[in-house]
Amino acid sequence: QVQLVETGGGLVQPGGSLRLSCEASGFSFSTYAMSWARQAPGKGLEWVAGIYADGRDTFYTASVKGRFIVSRDNAKNIMYLQMNNLKPEDSAMYYCTTEAGGGRRGQGTQVTVSS
DSSP states (O other): OOEEEEEOOEEEOTTOOEEEEEEEESSOGGGSOEEEEEEOTTSOOEEEEEEOTTSSOEEEOTTTTTTEEEEEETTTTEEEEEEOSOOGGGOEEEEEEESGGGSEEOOOEEEEEOO
8 A cells, every 4th residue: 555654854953954855665766756745733734845746846835945855765765855044934744745546645744934
């Protein structure tokens, strides 16, 4: 079955960086676009970034454009989110998502940006 496992979250100071990873299994990873989404306490799920199956095109929500970079390694079935110049408002649970299996997301990894 489709499985997505996010890692790499943690506590970081404002202006710092983190790299999230999403390990995928149970589906043909290289044929699906993938996305990152986040959810802050008391707020709805927000789409953050997406990447086409072949990795050639990437997309970002306005608030992270220029700071976050989404990438993927189809040989390893892993998607990444490099997050730079982090701000307190980036604090949230981060999920990777796929349309495979009718739509799935992982268990999430917590990112907290605080001094």
